[in-house]
Amino acid sequence: xxxxxxxxxxxxxxxxxxxxxxxxxxxxxxxxxxxxxxxxxxxxxxxxxxxxxxxxxxxxxxxxxxxxxxxxxxxxxxxxxxxxxxxxxxxxxxxxxxxxxxxxxxxxxxxxxxxxxxxxxxxxxxxxxxxxxxxxxxxxxxxxxxxxxxxxxxxxxxxxxxxxxxxxxxxxxxxxxxxxxxxxxxxxxxxxxxxxxxxxxxxxxxxxxxxxxxxxxxxxxxxxxxxxxxxxxxxxxxxxxxxxxxxxxxxxxxxxxxxxxxxxxxxxxxxxxxxxxxxxxxxxxxxxxxxxxxxxxxxxxxxxxxxxxxxxxxxxxxxxxxxxxxxxxxxxxxxxxxxxxxxxxxxxxxxxxxxxxxxxxxxxxxxxxxxxxxxxxxxxxxxxxxxxxxxxxxxxxxxxxxxxxxxxxxxxxxxxxxxxxxxxxxxxxxxxxxxxxxxxxxxxxxxxxxxxxxxxxxxxxxxxxxxxxxxxxxxxxxxxxxxxxxxxxxxxxxxxxxxxxxxxxxxxxxxxxxxxxxxxxxxxxxxxxxxxxxxxxxxxxxxxxxxxxxxxxxxxxxxxxxxxx
Numbered sequence: 001x002x003x004x005x006x007x008x009x010x011x012x013x014x015x016x017x018x019x020x021x022x023x024x025x026x027x028x029x030x031x032x033x034x035x036x037x038x039x040x041x042x043x044x045x046x047x048x049x050x051x052x053x054x055x056x057x058x059x060x061x062x063x064x065x066x067x068x069x070x071x072x073x074x075x076x077x078x079x080x081x082x083x084x085x086x087x088x089x090x091x092x093x094x095x096x097x098x099x100x101x102x103x104x105x106x107x108x109x110x111x112x113x114x115x116x117x118x119x120x121x122x123x124x125x126x127x128x129x130x131x132x133x134x135x136x137x138x139x140x141x142x143x144x145x146x147x148x149x150x151x152x153x154x155x156x157x158x159x160x161x162x163x164x165x166x167x168x169x170x171x172x173x174x175x176x177x178x179x180x181x182x183x184x185x186x187x188x189x190x191x192x193x194x195x196x197x198x199x200x201x202x203x204x205x206x207x208x209x210x211x212x213x214x215x216x217x218x219x220x221x222x223x224x225x226x227x228x229x230x231x232x233x234x235x236x237x238x239x240x241x242x243x244x245x246x247x248x249x250x251x252x253x254x255x256x257x258x259x260x261x262x263x264x265x266x267x268x269x270x271x272x273x274x275x276x277x278x279x280x281x282x283x284x285x286x287x288x289x290x291x292x293x294x295x296x297x298x299x300x301x302x303x304x305x306x307x308x309x310x311x312x313x314x315x316x317x318x319x320x321x322x323x324x325x326x327x328x329x330x331x332x333x334x335x336x337x338x339x340x341x342x343x344x345x346x347x348x349x350x351x352x353x354x355x356x357x358x359x360x361x362x363x364x365x366x367x368x369x370x371x372x373x374x375x376x377x378x379x380x381x382x383x384x385x386x387x388x389x390x391x392x393x394x395x396x397x398x399x400x401x402x403x404x405x406x407x408x409x410x411x412x413x414x415x416x417x418x419x420x421x422x423x424x425x426x427x428x429x430x431x432x433x434x435x436x437x438x439x440x441x442x443x444x445x446x447x448x449x450x451x452x453x454x455x456x457x458x459x460x461x462x463x464x465x466x467x468x469x470x471x472x473x474x475x476x477x478x479x480x481x482x483x484x485x486x487x488x489x490x491x492x493x494x495x496x497x498x499x500x501x502x503x504x505x506x507x508x509x510x511x512x513x514x515x516x517x518x519x520x521x522x523x524x525x526x527x528x529x530x531x532x533x534x535x536x537x538x539x540x541x542x543x544x545x546x547x548x549x550x551x552x553x554x555x556x557x558x559x560x561x562x563x564x565x
Contacts (some may be wrong), residue, residue: 052107052132052133053103053106053133054105054106054107054130054131054133054134054135055101055102055104055135056076056105056112056128056135056136056139057099057100057101057102057135057137057138057139058099058100058136058137058138058139058140058141059097059098059100059138059139059140059141060094060098060114060116060141060142061098061140061141061142061143062145063143063144064144064145064246065145065247067098068094068096068097068098069094069098069114069116069119069143070094070098071094072093072094072098072114072115072116072119072143073091073093073114073116074091074092074100074102074112074114074141075089075090075112075113075114075115076089076090076091076102076105076110076112076128077089077110077111077113078106078108078110078111090104090105094114107131108129109128109129110128110130111125111126112125112127112139113125113126114141114143115143116143117197117198118145118146118197119145119146120143120144120145120146120198120200121143126139144246145246145247146197146198146199146200146246146247147200147201147246147247147248147249147250148195148196148197148249148250148251149204149206149244149249149250149253150193150195150196150249150251150252151193151194151251151252151253151254152191152194152254153166153188153208153255153256154254154255154257155256155257155258156256156259159192160188160191160192160193161188161208161210161257162188162189162190162191163187164188164208164209165185165210166185166186166188166194166196166206166208167182167184167206167209168182168184168185168196168199168205168206168207169183169204169205169206169207170183170203171203171529179385179386180236184198184199188208199244201244201245202244203242203243203244204241204242204244205229205241206230206242206253207227207228207239208227208228208255208257209225209227210224210257222262223259223260223262224259224260224261224262224311224312225257225258225313226258226314226315228255228257228258230242230253231255260314261314262310262311262312262313263341263342263344263345264308264309264312264345265285265309265312265319265339265341265345265346266306266307266309266345266346266347266349267308267346267347267348267350267351268301268304268306268350268351269281269301269323269335269351269353270351270352271352271353272335272352272353272354272446273354277306278301278323279303279305280300280301280323281301281307281322281333281353282298282300282321282323283298283307283319283320284297284298284320284321285297285298285309285312285317285319285339286317286319286387286388287315287316287317287318301321312341313341314341314342315340315341316338316339316341317338317341318338318339318388319336319337319339319349320334320335320336320391321333321351321353322334322335322353322393332393332410333353333354334353334356334392334393334412335351335352335354335412335413336351336388336413336414337351354413354446356409356410356412356413356444357444357448357449358407358408358409358448359407359411359416359442359444359449360407361405361406361407361451361453361454362404362406362451362452362453363376363406363420363454364404364432364453364455364456365404366458369427369456369458371427373400373401373404374399374400374401374402375400376400376420376421376422377398377399377400377420377421378399378400378408378419378420379421380395380411380416380417380418381416381417381419382414383416383441384414384415392412392414393412395408395410396408396409400420411449412444413444413445413446414444415440415441415442415443415444416441416442416444417441417442417489417491418437418441418442418452418454420454423456424456425508426458426460426507426508427457427458427460427508428456428457428460428508428509428510429454429455429456429457430454430455430457430510431453431455432453432455433453437452438489438492439484440485457510459511459547459548460507460508460510460511461509461510461511461545461546461547461549461550461551462506462507462508462509462549462550462551463480463505463506463509463516463543463545463550463551464503464504464506464550464551464553465503465504465516465555466503466504466554466555467498467518467557468502468555468556468557469498469502469556475521476497476518476520477495477496477498477518477519477522478498478504478516478517478518479493479494479495479516479517479518479519479522479527480493480495480506480509480515480516481514481516481517481527481540482513482514483512483513484513487528487530487533490525493527494506494509495527498518498557504518509545511546511547512544512545513543513545514542514544515540515541515542515543516540516541516542516543516553516555517540517558518555518557518558519536519558519560520558520559520560523560526560536558541553541555
């Protein structure tokens, strides 16, 4: 976090972020204590005598050229524990012939991987189980050469721009929502040149940017550079994606930065209840629809709650303020607003923060189902872009009462997905009221939030079938894609791999309209990419499923095009 006044700046961690990160860190330790175990029998056999120790040797090879790779780090990691702690992984470095040897290993199961700059480790590692005294030779470890993107960044006069930030961004679906994230970056040299290596195959968006003045007040006629996407687009919707393949170099990916008149934005963070300025609030300015933090776009409000940003190019922004209340019972204050910057300065902007709203509701279930609602818990997940979502304080889960009632406290404004865990097998959620909350989400505004009413339904559908696959590949996945607004919810998709005989079964499917696909070689969750799905829309099998219905279908595997977006 950037903090300070006038031209003096320092980096520190705000109390609200410190406590949030500490709490998440402590929670992350819990699984480590749960999974600890002792491989005592193997340890007893192998530690008693050097004759029982094992070794692994082999060669590291370039999967594209077949050439040996020198200087690769080969790591053998085991799940064996000793004194309640995991054993440190053993390692070796490959020589000029690509050969490596790892000795003095205890017996047990090992996962072997290799790493080298410019290469990508195989998704499927080598797995070995070593008996006491066993020496495994000729282990083949393959590395895939990563792709390369290189080019120049120039200014309006055609001269190279030194120190420009280069970002490569890629869509991901890790939370069930489509987010654009920076996966690799670089900085241009004195000649304006850049080079990014070791890229995994896939599609990337390339962006160049020069940080604005931030907190240093510029002259009245100062100009700022607008972030530029390849190929020289100022808007992501008009940017060209770069398709990177293994060992491929995309050279000449040049970008031209053109300065525009810059403005400054000033305002005040105000407490919604007291209407007074909020001192010490962390104010963050984001661009690109909240996908990325704006460089230099984080300041701390002064004693009266005032803040100011300098050197901003025209564009659309999201501005967020957050702070913690004083005292032992600290509560997070939160507020955000959309902001459009044109050719003139923005002054007297009011950014209101509050402690959030209460969200309450009830989950209904048929008493004859035997479901014990008191054993379930409810969670709220923000549906905002990842950059905004990452600034939010964690919303505590809510336990359900025996009658299915639940209550959340201090929920910031925004839209949220509501989930219940653990859902009993063969059940699904549906809205009980006139508004389908499964499509709209729970909307938290400035006023009181209406009670949420949900039902845990038990009448699900089932889809069985067979997939024909001419290539004979075993990498075929069947995906049931929901129609309408539910395509934005990962939880509403159903998927399953196809077995060796080509059979598949999808159970506990909520009633509704779907399209059924069988894809061969699809990347993880790529089916949530609208551009990808659009290519195969006509090849899907439309299905209308009702309560308790059974469907049996035959499909042909769709081979995913290498150039698919």
